[in-house]
Amino acid sequence: xxxxxxxxxxxxxxxxxxxxxxxxxxxxxxxxxxxxxxxxxxxxxxxxxxxxxxxxxxxxxxxxxxxxxxxxxxxxxxxxxxxxxxxxxxxxxxxxxxxxxxxxxxxxxxxxxxxxxxxxxxxxxxxxxxxxxxxxxxxxxxxxxxxxxxxxxxxxxxxxxxxxxxxxxxxxxxxxxxxxxxxxxxxxxxxxxxxxxxxxxxxxxxxxxxxxxxxxxxxxxxxxxxxxxxxxxxxxxxxxxxxxxxxxxxxxxxxxxxxxxxxxxxxxxxxxxxxxxxxxxxxxxxxxxxxxxxxxxxxxxxxxxxxxxxxxxxxxxxxxxxxxxxxxxxxxxxxxxxxxxxxxxxxxxxxxxxxxxxxxxxxxxxxxxxxxxxxxxxxxxxxxxxxxxxxxxxxxxxxxxxxxxxxxxxxxxxxxxxxxxxxxxxxxxxxxxxxxxxxxxxxxxxxxxxxxxxxxxxxxxxxxxxxxxxxxxxxxxxxxxxxxxxxxxxxxxxxxxxxxxxxxxxxxxxxxxxxxxxxxxxxxxxxxxxxxxxxxxxxxxxxxxxxxxxxxxxxxxxxxxxxxxxxxxxxxxxxxxxxxxxxxxxxxxxxxxxxxxxxxxxxxxxxxxxxxxxxxxxxxxxxxxxxxxxxxxxxxxxxxxxxxxxxxxxxxxxxxxxxxxxxxxxxxxxxxxxxxxxxxxxxxxxxxxxxxxxxxxxxxxxxxxxxxxxxxxxxxxxxxxxxxxxxxxxxxxxxxxxxxxxxxxxxxxxxxxxxxxxxxxxxxxxxxxxxxxxxxxxxxxxxxxxxxxxxxxxxxxxxxxxxxxxxxxxxxxxxxxxxxxxxxxxxxxxxxxxxxxxxxxxxxxxxxxxxxxxxxxxxxxxxxxxxxxxxxxxxxxxxxxxxxxxxxxxxxxxxxxxxxxxxxxxxxxxxxxxxxxxxxxxxxxxxx
Numbered sequence: 001x002x003x004x005x006x007x008x009x010x011x012x013x014x015x016x017x018x019x020x021x022x023x024x025x026x027x028x029x030x031x032x033x034x035x036x037x038x039x040x041x042x043x044x045x046x047x048x049x050x051x052x053x054x055x056x057x058x059x060x061x062x063x064x065x066x067x068x069x070x071x072x073x074x075x076x077x078x079x080x081x082x083x084x085x086x087x088x089x090x091x092x093x094x095x096x097x098x099x100x101x102x103x104x105x106x107x108x109x110x111x112x113x114x115x116x117x118x119x120x121x122x123x124x125x126x127x128x129x130x131x132x133x134x135x136x137x138x139x140x141x142x143x144x145x146x147x148x149x150x151x152x153x154x155x156x157x158x159x160x161x162x163x164x165x166x167x168x169x170x171x172x173x174x175x176x177x178x179x180x181x182x183x184x185x186x187x188x189x190x191x192x193x194x195x196x197x198x199x200x201x202x203x204x205x206x207x208x209x210x211x212x213x214x215x216x217x218x219x220x221x222x223x224x225x226x227x228x229x230x231x232x233x234x235x236x237x238x239x240x241x242x243x244x245x246x247x248x249x250x251x252x253x254x255x256x257x258x259x260x261x262x263x264x265x266x267x268x269x270x271x272x273x274x275x276x277x278x279x280x281x282x283x284x285x286x287x288x289x290x291x292x293x294x295x296x297x298x299x300x301x302x303x304x305x306x307x308x309x310x311x312x313x314x315x316x317x318x319x320x321x322x323x324x325x326x327x328x329x330x331x332x333x334x335x336x337x338x339x340x341x342x343x344x345x346x347x348x349x350x351x352x353x354x355x356x357x358x359x360x361x362x363x364x365x366x367x368x369x370x371x372x373x374x375x376x377x378x379x380x381x382x383x384x385x386x387x388x389x390x391x392x393x394x395x396x397x398x399x400x401x402x403x404x405x406x407x408x409x410x411x412x413x414x415x416x417x418x419x420x421x422x423x424x425x426x427x428x429x430x431x432x433x434x435x436x437x438x439x440x441x442x443x444x445x446x447x448x449x450x451x452x453x454x455x456x457x458x459x460x461x462x463x464x465x466x467x468x469x470x471x472x473x474x475x476x477x478x479x480x481x482x483x484x485x486x487x488x489x490x491x492x493x494x495x496x497x498x499x500x501x502x503x504x505x506x507x508x509x510x511x512x513x514x515x516x517x518x519x520x521x522x523x524x525x526x527x528x529x530x531x532x533x534x535x536x537x538x539x540x541x542x543x544x545x546x547x548x549x550x551x552x553x554x555x556x557x558x559x560x561x562x563x564x565x566x567x568x569x570x571x572x573x574x575x576x577x578x579x580x581x582x583x584x585x586x587x588x589x590x591x592x593x594x595x596x597x598x599x600x601x602x603x604x605x606x607x608x609x610x611x612x613x614x615x616x617x618x619x620x621x622x623x624x625x626x627x628x629x630x631x632x633x634x635x636x637x638x639x640x641x642x643x644x645x646x647x648x649x650x651x652x653x654x655x656x657x658x659x660x661x662x663x664x665x666x667x668x669x670x671x672x673x674x675x676x677x678x679x680x681x682x683x684x685x686x687x688x689x690x691x692x693x694x695x696x697x698x699x700x701x702x703x704x705x706x707x708x709x710x711x712x713x714x715x716x717x718x719x720x721x722x723x724x725x726x727x728x729x730x731x732x733x734x735x736x737x738x739x740x741x742x743x744x745x746x747x748x749x750x751x752x753x754x755x756x757x758x759x760x761x762x763x764x765x766x767x768x769x770x771x772x773x774x775x776x777x778x779x780x781x782x783x784x785x786x787x788x789x790x791x792x793x794x795x796x797x798x799x800x801x802x803x804x805x806x807x808x809x810x811x812x813x814x815x816x817x818x819x820x821x822x823x824x825x826x827x828x829x830x831x832x833x834x835x836x837x838x839x840x841x842x843x844x845x846x847x848x849x850x851x852x853x854x855x856x857x858x859x860x861x862x863x864x865x866x867x868x869x870x871x872x873x874x875x876x877x878x879x880x881x882x883x884x885x886x887x888x889x890x891x892x893x894x895x896x897x898x899x900x901x902x903x904x905x906x907x908x909x910x911x912x913x914x915x916x917x918x919x920x921x922x923x924x925x926x927x928x
Contacts (some may be wrong), residue, residue: 010273017366028184034059034484035147035179035203042210042244043172043261048165050154054176057203059145062182066140068123069148070180070189076130077192078106078157078164083129084109084191085161091193091645092440095158095697099728106157106164111177115152119502128191131180140287148505152177159195159326162333162340163258166326170261171340173333174198181370183482183851190372195443196377196435197364197371200255201478211261218285218323219259220336221251223444229718251317253480254336255368260323263289268724274314280305286324288893290343293350297322299611300351304358311468312362313475320361322354329475334360335548355389356382366479374485375435376441380451387452409528415449417563420533422446424564426594426601429644432507439644452515457497457513458503462496470495510596533560543573543585548780548788549612549625567592580625607632609774614782616664617675618677626662628678647696657686657773686711686773699726709759710745713752716759717741731825735799738849738876739818753814763797763811763849764820767804770795777914792820792882792909797849800882800909802868803893805898810890811851823871833872843871845882861890879919881910 034057041052060066077085081098089097097105113120118137125131140146154175158165174192181188181199187500188199208719209217249259265285273279284297286581301322305315317337325340327333330354332341339357342365344350359382364370369377411417422428422445429442438447459467460641473490474483489504506513522535538560545553555575559564570589590605610629612838617623636653660683667676687710702723709716726732740761744752758772768781771793780788784804792802797819803809811817823845833840844870854863867887873880884907895903 002232025514028063030481031061033061033179033182033201034497035201037176037203037205037207038259039176039205040208040210041172041176043170043212043215045168045215045333045479048156050172050175051151052154052176053151055150056148056179057145058148058179060140060142063142066136066182068135069140070125070187071132071134071181072174072178072180072190073108073111073130073132074174074178074192075106075108075154075157078128078160080105084127085130085193088193088195088436090697090699093645093647094194094249095726098699099726099912100158100160102158102218104158107176108157108175110153111150113148114133115146115148115168117147117149117452125189128189130187130191144307148178148476159328161192162327166328169326171258171327172260173258173327173335173340174256176257178220183485185549188370188372192351193372195438195440197375198256198369199372199482200369202253202255202368204250204252205254205257206248206250207259208246208248209259209261210244213243213245214263215245215261216263216265216267217245217247217261218265218283218287218338219247219249219320220254220257220338221317221330222251222281222319224250236912240767251337254365256335256336256342260285260325260338260340262287262342265323266291266294267295268298268405272299272305272320274306274309276314278314280315280317282318283321284323285321285342290324293344294324296347296843297354298348299639301353301358303393304389307355307392308359308362308385311385311388311471313472313479315361316366316479317361320358322358332357334358334364336365337361342712351570352386352390357387358636359385359389362475368480368482370484371435372484373434374432375438375447376431376451376481377485377488379448380431381455383452384455385450387456408629409524409526409530411529412531413531415445417529417532419445421564424594426510426596426640427644430510437644442644453513454503454506457506458492458500461500461503462498466496467564472850474596526790527562530837533563536560536566537562541796543575547611547778548576548783549580549615550582550584553577553584555585565592567594577612579704580615582612582625582627582629584611584627585609589686591647592619596640597812598640599637601638602634603634603636603638605634605636607634613661613768613774614664618679624664624677625800626664626677628659628661628774630657630659632657636729643844647701648693649696650693651690653688653692654688655688655690657688658684659684659774684711688773694722700724703808711756711759714756715745715747716761717743718761727825729827731827733824735823736821736823737819738796738798738821739816740796741816742814748814756814759819760812760814761796761851762809763793763817763851764799764809766795766804767792775915776911779912790906790909793910794913796915797851799847799849799865799867800845800869800871801884801887802890803891803894803898806894810861810894811849811854813851813853813882815852817849817851819847822846841873843873845869845871861887863927865890866893876916879910879912881908883908 036057038055077083116802122137123133159166163171165736202553268284270282271279272282282301286294307317319337321338323340327342334357362376363381369376492500506796519536526541543555543556543557557569557573568591572587574585586609590845593602608631612625612627614626634655639650662679665678689708691706705720707718719738723735768778776793798821826842833842848866850864865888867884869884899906
């Protein structure tokens with residue numbers, strides 16, 4: 001063969017190979033499909049069902065021949081707990097649907113698709129139960145139209161998400177078989193999700209709704225006719241019962257249809273003339289309970305339409321309706337020409353919600369972007385115009401409420417506050433994130449709030465006049481279409497004499513949109529969350545403490561802790577103890593290194609504290625106080641989750657405890673024949689390495705904690721795993737598994753055994769003496785009488801019975817130990833404390849364990865020991881009271897030999913678990 005010819009072929013082949021990516025990137029010309037609907041539907045309010053029939057005229061405006069059409073069957077999202085919707089709710093920390101009854105769930109069935117009167121088969125989607133593929137009996141060429149028909153039945157779900165029933169009110173949304181969008185980017189087959197909205201094709205709708213008499217109906221579009229007491233079958237073969245009413249609604253050029261039915265609707269109606277002279281009908285449907293708040297609702301709807309018509313372009317439809325609907329969440333939900341509003345708390349809240357939801361007619365209804373992939377194009381742009389509306393209507397800005405001590409210290413703008421908190425914590429995400437990939441917190445503060453700030457930045461960059469005129473060009477060019485971000489950018493680039501690319505590049509970046517000003521130091525009393533982006537606060541407040549030895553401690557608390565947490569943070573709490581007559585207190589200083597990398601947060605800190613831990617009264621009556629001081633340097637690395645929705649918290653932490661303790665020493669003076677009491681001080685250290693993983697998901701949360709500790713004579717390993725089993729009707733069972741191993745460094749000697757007693761593994765409830773790092777709060781750390789002696793901490797074996805009077809407590813070991821602790825909620829119907837006027841959670845606990853010595857010959861106990869009883873949890877688990885009722889014989893023998901008087905009361909123990917305190921239980925701050 002000719003080598004030159006072969007070389008030419010090779011060059012040509014390489015050219016084609018390299019050119020293919022270029023060819024693939026050539027975008028198809030814009031097109032959109034047309035889907036016209038005729039639907040007849042009958043409501044069965046006894047069984048919460050819909051019987052319906054639909055006819056779809058589907059026009060293929062694409063350049064491609066279609067062999068199938070993907071359909072959304074979104075009522076099937078409620079069919080079982082294995083749908084994408086159910087899985088996402090669990091990610092959003094909601095288990096109400098997962099544990100719902102069959103009665104409250106929903107589905108769509110009785111489908112019989114025909115295409116041009118020819119039966120067509122369905123193919124299930126490989127991932128989603130609420131998406132199917134309609135296989136066309138014959139190919140659908142470009143420019144051609146087919147008629148698709150099917151009957152269908154919907155079991156209406158309880159309103160878990162935007163639509164369904166609550167009592168005898170109905171919010172019928174996403175209820176009919178609907179073709180998925182096919183555009184220049186292909187098919188958009190998406191399941192129904194709670195976080196993440198819609199993307200549908202435009203079409204003309206004619207819908208006939210039959211409901212039992214007394215129901216009033218509000219729906220998308222214009223009411224054409226109303227026939228009462230219908231006894232005839234519908235035109236499509238659906239049988240209707242007697243005493244029904246039929247409503248005929250029609251609307252052109254919309255991409256969805258929703259309707260609402262309630263027997264108690266109060267209806268207000270009026271007309272509104274637009275600037276062009278066009279007159280539209282305005283209506284509000286609300287319940288008797290909401291009549292006072294909704295009295296000005298018509299005015300709110302009118303103002304909203306006029307403002308958006310001014311900002312973007314005239315409202316194109318003939319009706320606009322707002323409906324009060326119980327939806328289980330605050331706010332509203334938009335559909336073409338109609339919006340549903342949850343019962344608001346005030347007129348101001350109602351006006352701003354109506355304004356926002358009516359505004360979606362432009363940025364969702366008319367400019368029908370892909371909300372699932374680009375929520376900012378809807379929510380962010382809409383929120384930007386909310387702020388423009390507020391500027392035109394004084395009294396609707398973020399007002400500073402100066403009434404009340406706490407309100408004066410709360411943020412003026414909660415959205416701005418949570419936005420700054422997410423960025424400070426490096427948990428924010430780019431604006432250009434899909435709905436389903438946002439964390440729950442970021443969906444609100446990024447897709448809505450930060451996106452609105454980005455729009456404001458774009459406005460400032462262009463100037464308001466140029467910005468407004470460009471937005472009107474965008475509206476006119478893309479109304480009744482499906483614009484993408486690039487289309488939006490191209491309009492601005494074409495209309496502007498500036499390069500807008502740097503502004504649009506910010507859509508893909510994390511962090512602030514603007515350089516933040518340098519903060520100034522500001523003193524304040526107690527705390528403040530206001531204007532934390534402007535000030536570095538230094539707080540001063542009284543400090544009060546108490547324990548059995550120091551008694552009441554009074555002092556000052558100086559700190560700079562606020563939200564977001566400053567990189568450098570400190571706390572100083574010097575106090576004077578009225579009992580020990582000495583200075584006590586604690587202090588801490590730390591520095592955070594934040595990153596968007598795999599280690600989200602690195603904190604270097606140093607903490608210390610000093611308190612009394614015991615008291616001895618000598619023969620002269622003089623009180624002598626024995627105390628401790630500790631200094632703890634620490635390094636903590638908190639890891640980032642790859643999945644933003646994950647509830648997992650992972651960190652590794654190193655601590656070294658430097659502890660100085662006073663002790664009580666008795667010596668005999670052999671010359672004077674007297675006892676000499678001294679209070680020598682000793683020093684010790686402990687190195688501690690912790691690996692922690694916890695998943696705070698709503699369903700079956702768990703945690704795993706591994707601690708390795710080393711001191712002069714030993715190494716100690718401990719694993720603690722926790723798992724929570726949810727009950728369908730609330731509450732659940734906590735399971736805790738502990739395994740520990742104690743190892744001597746060098747030979748085991750009696751001296752080492754004695755010196756390491758407090759570090760050894762313990763089955764019986766540890767008391768203050770066993771708290772070798774002084775990390776738990778004890779009211780009376782070394783008491784053996786009265787109530788303070790009954791305080792314990794949950795560690796090691798986690799038993800609730802204590803054997804403090806024994807030198808070697810029951811179940812104590814310097815080898816290995818394993819235990820299982822179970823704790824279960826008691827159903828309210830079985831809780832005897834339910835008769836009280838206030839709620840007291842009553843639980844049952846059971847502990848079982850074993851340890852090395854139990855397996856030796858002549859063991860002091862059986863191989864396994866146990867205890868069980870009642871637990872009362874108070875103040876959100878900060879204080880827990882344990883009442884042991886059953887326990888191993890070895891414990892029973894101990895109680896009989898060691899405890900005098902009322903053993904039952906003396907066996908009761910309690911723990912003060914300050915480590916369970918979480919600020920998020922008090923402050924409802926997203927991402928806290």
